[in-house]
Each structure stands twice: as C-alpha cells, then as structure tokens.
Amino acid sequence: MEKKPKSEKPVDSQEKKDELEKKDELDNQNSQDQQIREMGQVLLSENQEDIRVELLTIIGEVEGHESAPSHSKTTKYEHVLPKLAMIEDDQSIEGLLILLNTVGGDVEAGLAIAEMIASLSKPTVSLVLGGGHSIGVPMAVSADYSFVVPSATMVIHPVRSSGMFIGVAQTYRNMEKIQDRITGFISRHSGISKERLEELMLDTTQLVKDVGTMLEGEEAVKEGLIDEVGGISSALQKLYSMIHTKKKKRKENL
Known part of the structure; x- marks a missing residue:
C-alpha cells in the first residue's frame, strides 16, 4: 500500500507578512547606510513627534567647479543641490537639519x-x-534658525583667490563685488550688520599671517552671527517646534 505524501504545512500569512516587513526595514536601513557613506544624508523619522526630518551634513571642503585633492574630505555641491530640490519637492519631508563642520571652499x-x-x-x-x-558662514546662517556648540569656531575673512590672475583694477573690482555678495547675504540672514561684519573681516590682530577674525561659539552669538549656543538636542527640538507652528498656521488658514 502506497503512503500518501504528507501535505505541506500552509504558510502562516502573519509570519509571511512579518518577514516582508523585516526585509523592507533591512532594505531601508541599507539604503540609509549607503546615503550616509556617499553623501552624509539620512532621514530622521523614528521620533516621538512623528515628524520626518532630513539630515544634511556639510563636512570638510566645499568642492565646486574644480575637484579637490583626492586626500581631502569634501562636500560636493553637485550632490547637495539636487538633494535640496528633492527635499523641497517631497511632501513627506517636513523639515531640514544641517550639520556643518567645514573649512570653507569654493565661493560660488x-x-x-x-x-x-x-x-x-x-x-x-x-x-x-x-x-x-x-x-561656511553663509551656509550656517542660511537656515531659518542657527545653533553653534560652545567649542566650535567661525572664521570670517576677506575673499581669497588662488591661481594666476591679472593685477589690474578690474580684477580688484570683481573681488570687491564677490565680497559684497558674501557680506550682503550674511547680514540679510543673521543679526550682524554689514559694517560690523566688514570690520571683523579686516581685523589684523587676530589671525597669524592673515586678516580676519575667529569667533568661538558664545562670541558668534554675541555678535549676532548665530542665533543660539546649543547642541543636537536643542537643534532638533527647535526644528520640531517650528514644524508644529507651521502646521498650526496651515490649519488656521484652511
């Protein structure tokens, strides 16, 4: 007498669903890990506020039209600009946190x-x-609200040019215009006046073999350059508060 084959145990639908959810979580984690490695970006969404915030880091030298030396740590602007456009376009992302630790770089x-x-x-x-x-100073003040940790420094100095250039009046005027664009942007997006900013830029007593000023965290706030001294917790709480305020205003306008 032939034995009947054993019927296969039916796959539990809940078990299958759990496996799929774990796979999705792993895929999302791998995607975020790759974003962190390649561009220093990650989505912050596991918070009690149930708010989706994009984290963007600007680290090392800001690389522009020319590639920096291979040994330099850089932030490539051709990576950052599309990401910012995506953040603006993505309705699920409610705010942006920018972490900066940069020596500066390409002005444009x-x-x-x-x-x-x-x-x-x-x-x-x-x-x-x-x-x-x-x-890095214009990028720091470009946000709606800015923080600086107590031990951080901000260096303000006149614009510099590398490589060969023609020593004529037109070159000097062009450098002046570039400087005006920088000081104008900083003064419009912070509490420091253009006159005070230029005064700090032209200080000859602070930097060795250079012109400019180095401000520590508290000093940057006192000068009106940065809004507040604080760390990551303060920065996130401020961002959550701003997002809640915006949501409240949106509901009131409906």
Missing part, C-alpha cells in the same frame, strides 16, 4: 548651497560643530 558653490537652503519653504535649522569657516 558655497553661495549656491546657501541660497538654495534659504529659499526652501520648509523649516530649516543649522548646527555648527567644530568649525564653520569662510564660505
């Missing part, structure tokens, strides 16, 4: 990033860690 690239951040319709908060030097 830095100003382009700063203008993009300033033009976002979503709440933005920046946090300076380590340093926000040179063209």
Whole structure:
C-alpha cells in the first residue's frame, strides 16, 4: 500500500507578512547606510513627534567647479543641490537639519548651497560643530534658525583667490563685488550688520599671517552671527517646534 505524501504545512500569512516587513526595514536601513557613506544624508523619522526630518551634513571642503585633492574630505555641491530640490519637492519631508563642520571652499558653490537652503519653504535649522569657516558662514546662517556648540569656531575673512590672475583694477573690482555678495547675504540672514561684519573681516590682530577674525561659539552669538549656543538636542527640538507652528498656521488658514 502506497503512503500518501504528507501535505505541506500552509504558510502562516502573519509570519509571511512579518518577514516582508523585516526585509523592507533591512532594505531601508541599507539604503540609509549607503546615503550616509556617499553623501552624509539620512532621514530622521523614528521620533516621538512623528515628524520626518532630513539630515544634511556639510563636512570638510566645499568642492565646486574644480575637484579637490583626492586626500581631502569634501562636500560636493553637485550632490547637495539636487538633494535640496528633492527635499523641497517631497511632501513627506517636513523639515531640514544641517550639520556643518567645514573649512570653507569654493565661493560660488558655497553661495549656491546657501541660497538654495534659504529659499526652501520648509523649516530649516543649522548646527555648527567644530568649525564653520569662510564660505561656511553663509551656509550656517542660511537656515531659518542657527545653533553653534560652545567649542566650535567661525572664521570670517576677506575673499581669497588662488591661481594666476591679472593685477589690474578690474580684477580688484570683481573681488570687491564677490565680497559684497558674501557680506550682503550674511547680514540679510543673521543679526550682524554689514559694517560690523566688514570690520571683523579686516581685523589684523587676530589671525597669524592673515586678516580676519575667529569667533568661538558664545562670541558668534554675541555678535549676532548665530542665533543660539546649543547642541543636537536643542537643534532638533527647535526644528520640531517650528514644524508644529507651521502646521498650526496651515490649519488656521484652511
């Protein structure tokens, strides 16, 4: 007598669903890990506020039209600009947190990033860690609200040019115009006046073999350059508060 084959145990639908959810979580984690490795970006969504915030880091040298040396840690503006456009377009993302620790870099690239951040319709908060030097200053103040940790420094100095250039009056005027664009942007997006900013830029007593000023965290706030001294917790709480305020106003206008 032939034995009947054993019927296969039916797959539990809940068990299958749990496996699929775990796979999705793993895929999302791998995707976020890749974003962090390649561009220093990650989505913050596991919070009690149930708010989706994009984290953007600007680290090292801001790379512009020319590639930096291979050993330099850089932030590439051709990566940052599309990401900012995606953040603006994505209705599920409610705010942006920017972490900065930069030595500066390409002026045109830095100003382009700063203008993009300033033009976002979503709440933005920046946090300076380590340093926000040179063209890093406009990027730090481009957010709706800015923080700096006590140990961080911000270096303000006149615009510089590398490579060969023609020593004529037109070149000097062009450098002046570039400087005016930088100081104008900073003064419009912070509490420091253009006159005071230029005074700090031309200080000859602070930096060795250079012109400019180095401000520590508390000093940057006293000068009106940065809004507040604080860390990651303060920055996130401020951003959540701004997002809640925006949601409340939107409901009132309905």
